[in-house]
Amino acid sequence: MTPNPSTYGASVTFQGKVTDSNNKKISGATPVNIYADGILIANDSSNNGGVYSASYSGLTAGSHPVYAVYMGDLPDHAPVTSSTIILVVNKATATVTLGNLTQTYNGSPRSATATTVPAGLTVNITYNGSATATITITQDGTTKTCTLPLPHGMPVCQ
Numbered sequence: 001m002t003p004n005p006s007t008y009g010a011s012v013t014f015q016g017k018v019t020d021s022n023n024k025k026i027s028g029a030t031p032v033n034i035y036a037d038g039i040l041i042a043n044d045s046s047n048n049g050g051v052y053s054a055s056y057s058g059l060t061a062g063s064h065p066v067y068a069v070y071m072g073d074l075p076d077h078a079p080v081t082s083s084t085i086i087l088v089v090n091k092a093t094a095t096v097t098l099g100n101l102t103q104t105y106n107g108s109p110r111s112a113t114a115t116t117v118p119a120g121l122t123v124n125i126t127y128n129g130s131a132t133a134t135i136t137i138t139q140d141g142t143t144k145t146c147t148l149p150l151p152h153g154m155p156v157c158q
Helices: none
Strands: 012-017 032-036 039-044 051-056 062-070 085-090 095-099 113-117 132-139 142-149
Touching (some): 012 062, 039 051
Antiparallel strands (some): 032 039, 062 085, 095 113, 132 142
C-alpha cells in the first residue's frame, strides 16, 4: 500500500503479486479484491501474471485493517486471503480564507466571506467570539455605539 500513512481524500494504491504454493506466479486474469474494514473497496481483474494493482480514495481518517483476496481459478488454484496490514489515514488540512473584513457602513447590511479548501466546510463568522459585532460610528462630531448582528444585519445604535 502506498502511501501509508495516507491523508484523507488522497488515493492509496494497493499492489501485490499472487504466487502458488510452489512460489510460481499465477497466469490468467483471476480477480483480486481489496478489503478495508471488511468492506470491498477496490479490485483488479486484469491480474496479469499474478500482479495486481488497484487504487481507492474513500477511506475516512483513522486506522483501517486492509487485506487482499485472490479469488482463485479452480481447479488449478484455490482462493487465498493475504495477511492484514493496517492502513493509517490522517486527517486532511483545511484552509479557510476570509474576505470582505474591512468595510464601510453604507446603510445596507454588510457581509464577510469565507472560502474553504476543501470546498463546502462550515464556517461561522463571529466578532470577538460573539455573533454580534460592536462598532463605533462618529458622524458630525457625534459618536454612537452600535451592535451589528453577524454575518449581516442592520446595526442597532444607542
